[in-house]
Amino acid sequence: MMAGRSSPSYTVRGYSLPRVGTFGGRPRSLAARAFARNSVLRQMDWLLVVVVAALSAIGVLLVWSATQPSLLAAGDNPHTYMVKQALWAAIGLVLMFAVSFADSRQLRSWTPFVYGATILGLLAVFATHAVNGAHAWINLPGGFQVEPNEFAKVALVLAIAAVFSQARWRGTPGLRSVLLALGVAAPLLALVVKEPALGVALVLVAVTITMIVLSGTRLRILALAGGTHLLKSYQLTRLTSFLHPAANLAGAGYNASQAKIAVGSGGMFGTGLFHGQIVAGNFVPSQQTDFIFTVAGEELGFVGTITIVVLLFIVIARALRIAARADDLFGMLVASGIAMWFAFQSFVNVGMTIGIMPITGLPLPFVSYGGSAILADMIAIGMLQSVRRRHRVFD
Numbered sequence: 001m002m003a004g005r006s007s008p009s010y011t012v013r014g015y016s017l018p019r020v021g022t023f024g025g026r027p028r029s030l031a032a033r034a035f036a037r038n039s040v041l042r043q044m045d046w047l048l049v050v051v052v053a054a055l056s057a058i059g060v061l062l063v064w065s066a067t068q069p070s071l072l073a074a075g076d077n078p079h080t081y082m083v084k085q086a087l088w089a090a091i092g093l094v095l096m097f098a099v100s101f102a103d104s105r106q107l108r109s110w111t112p113f114v115y116g117a118t119i120l121g122l123l124a125v126f127a128t129h130a131v132n133g134a135h136a137w138i139n140l141p142g143g144f145q146v147e148p149n150e151f152a153k154v155a156l157v158l159a160i161a162a163v164f165s166q167a168r169w170r171g172t173p174g175l176r177s178v179l180l181a182l183g184v185a186a187p188l189l190a191l192v193v194k195e196p197a198l199g200v201a202l203v204l205v206a207v208t209i210t211m212i213v214l215s216g217t218r219l220r221i222l223a224l225a226g227g228t229h230l231l232k233s234y235q236l237t238r239l240t241s242f243l244h245p246a247a248n249l250a251g252a253g254y255n256a257s258q259a260k261i262a263v264g265s266g267g268m269f270g271t272g273l274f275h276g277q278i279v280a281g282n283f284v285p286s287q288q289t290d291f292i293f294t295v296a297g298e299e300l301g302f303v304g305t306i307t308i309v310v311l312l313f314i315v316i317a318r319a320l321r322i323a324a325r326a327d328d329l330f331g332m333l334v335a336s337g338i339a340m341w342f343a344f345q346s347f348v349n350v351g352m353t354i355g356i357m358p359i360t361g362l363p364l365p366f367v368s369y370g371g372s373a374i375l376a377d378m379i380a381i382g383m384l385q386s387v388r389r390r391h392r393v394f395d
Contacts, residue, residue, distance in 0.1 A: 040100065040101050040389065043388065043389045044100060044385050044388070044389075045318055045322070045384070045385060045388055047314070047318065048314075048315065048318045048381065048384065048385070049096075049381075051311050051314045051315055051318075052096070052315065052366060052377075052378070052381055053093070054311055055308070055311050055312070055315070055365070055366035055367055056089040056092070056093075056366050056367075056374065057089075058296075058307075058308060058311075058367060059085065059089070059292070059364075059366055059367035059368065059369075059374075060082060060085050060086045060089060061273060062273075062288075062292050062295045062296055062299075062367065063081050063082055063085045063288050063292070063368075063369045064079070064081070064082035064085075064273075065273045065274050065276070065279060065295060065299060066081075066279055066287045066288040066292065066295045066369075067080070067081040067082070067288050067369075068082075068274065069279065069280040069281075069282065070282055081288060081369060084144070084369075084371070085369050085374075088370075088371040088374050088375065089374055091371075091375065092374045092375050092377065092378030092379075093378060095375060095378050095379055095382060096378040096379065096381050096382040096385070097382065098382065099379055099382025099383055099385070099386060100382045100385035100386055100389075101386075102382075102386050103386065103389065104328075104330060104331050104334070104386050104387050104389070106386075107158065107330075107334070107383060107386055107387075108158075108161075108162055108165065108330055110158070111158040111159055111161075111162045114151075114154060114155050114158055115155045115158065115159050115184070117151075117155075118148060118151050118152050118154070118155035118188065119155075119187060119188070119191070121138070121146075121148030121151065122148045122149065122152065122188070122191035122192065122195075123191065124138055124148070125137065125138060125148060125149075125195065126194075134195050134196060134197065135194075135195050136148075136149055136195045136197055144371060145371070145372075146371065146372050147370065147371075147372035147373070148372070149191075149192045149195060149197045149200045150200070150370075150372040150373050150375070150376040151372065151375075151376050151379075152188045152191075152192055152200065152204060153200070153203060153204065153207065153341050153376055153380070154376055154379055154380060154383075155188060156184075156185055156188055156204055156207055156208065156337070157207060157211070157333075157334055157337035157338060157341070157380075157383070158334065158383075159181075159184040159185070160181045160184065160185065160207075160208065160211045160212070160333065160337065161211065161329075161330045161331075161333035161334045161337065162330065163177060163180050163181045163184060164177055164181065164211070164215040164216075164217075164329060164330075164333055165328065165329045165330035165333070167180075174217060175217070177215070177217060178212055178215075178217055181208070181211070181212055181215075182208070182212075185204065185208045188204060189201055189204050189205065189208075192204060197361070198360050198361065199345075199348070199360035199361040199362035200362070202344070202348070202360060202362075203341060203344055203345055203362065206340055206341075206344045207337045207340050207341050207344075210336060210337060210340040211333050211336060211337045211340075214332070214333060214336050215329070215333065216329070256352065256355055256359060258278070258283050258284045258285075258294075259284055259291055259293075259294045259352070259353040259354070259355075260353070260354060260355050261278065261283075262276075262278045262279070262283070262284050262287075262291075262294035262295075262297055262298045262353075263293070263294050263297030263298065263305070263353055263354055264297070265277075265278060265297075265298050266297045266298040266299065266300065266301040266302065266304075266305075267301050267302070268301050268302050268303060269300075269301040269302075269303055269304075270296075270297075270298060270299045270300040270301030270303070270304055271298060271299050271301075272299060273299050273300075274299070275299060276295065276298040276299040277298075278294075278298050279294075279295050279298055279299060288368070288369040289363055289368050289369050289370060290349070290352075290359075290361050290362065290363060290368065291353060292363070292364050292367050292368045292369065293305065293308070293349060293350055293353045293364055293367075294353050296308055296367075297353070308364075308367065309346075309350065312342065312346045312364075312365065312366075315342055315365070315366075315381075316339050316342050316343045316346070318384070319335050319336075319338050319339035319342065319384055320335070320336070320339050322335040322384050322387055322388045323335035323336040323339060323387075325388075326387055331387035334383055334384075334387055335383075335384055335387050338380045338383060338384055341380065342365050342377075342380075345362050345363075345364075345365055346364065346365055348360055348362050349362050349363065349364040349365075349368075350364070365377050
């Protein structure tokens with residue numbers, strides 16, 4: 001050892017290893033590991049993350065504007081719903097990143113647990129008191145509620161994707177796989193209809209059909225019959241009232257009529273947040289949940305509403321892109337199912353506020369008030385990120 005050197009360097013097969021105590025031999029910092037070439041953070045679709053965060057921020061503002069007048073009139077804290085929505089959005093983002101760190105193979109292994117927990121949750125709601133004629137919520141401490149039917153969408157996507165991916169290992173999925181997929185969808189759909197939650201049931205049906213069609217099964221005809229008799233008379237009235245809203249303005253057509261008035265009153269740039277007269281008068285029922293788009297229409301105008309639509313379109317387009325580049329059938333079906341979930345729900349929610357779709361009680365993804373809805377939406381985004389990670393080449 002030469003004098004003045006405290007730690008020697010070594011050569012192994014022509015490569016010089018760093019001396020002990022030098023910078024090259026130290027463990028990399030947490031930031032360096034987080035943004036390394038093969039790290040999870042580098043592999044994430046950050047455009048998708050930014051768009052989802054933007055939609056959530058818009059949702060918090062719209063919920064605040066929609067609920068502040070009625071809370072002030074009642075002498076309550078005008079920030080109550082805004083704080084809750086912001087808290088749920090923050091928790092949702094944490095869940096999104098947590099699920100993103102899971103490999104898609106882990107998602108497949110979690111499927112039985114997610115499915116079983118969802119079934120138990122859907123059964124548990126029937127032990128609670130009905131709210132507006134529906135058994136859909138479980139009360140939690142602090143005034144919070146959980147709505148298990150929102151997580152039925154997550155369970156359905158995972159379960160059907162798992163069924164067909166296992167069948168693919170044995171060859172091309174056939175009629176047996178389709179029947180098994182319908183078998184795992186049936187309990188979720190039956191319990192959701194029983195609550196009743198018609199809007200969620202329609203999402204489950206649309207997602208199920210989409211995933212079966214994309215599974216690779218050789219079916220010439222896919223017919224779904226016998227669903228109409230499951231609907232109660234008031235649900236059928238809600239479905240058909242959008243065709244002639246003026247025929248019953250005191251009943252089922254009222255919501256559709258008021259929603260169109262609110263959306264149209266905003267003009268190009270809207271009246272501004274907290275300045276909507278229709279919003280302040282609470283003329284549109286459930287304006288912080290199912291009809292949040294009417295708040296955007298009046299207060300943010302055409303520019304604001306089209307911005308929301310474009311952001312939702314980006315989310316759906318990125319989901320389809322992930323589906324097209326997935327390495328296996330499971331990932332492709334998961335991403336496709338989520339794309340249909342967001343596309344169907346967004347189209348119906350926006351459509352029912354402008355009179356082209358029936359009123360079904362579906363929230364606008366990432367925007368409407370509701371903890372369970374935004375948590376389920378964020379988990380779905382995490383699942384997309386997980387599927388994307390399996391594809392190692394990105395451009």
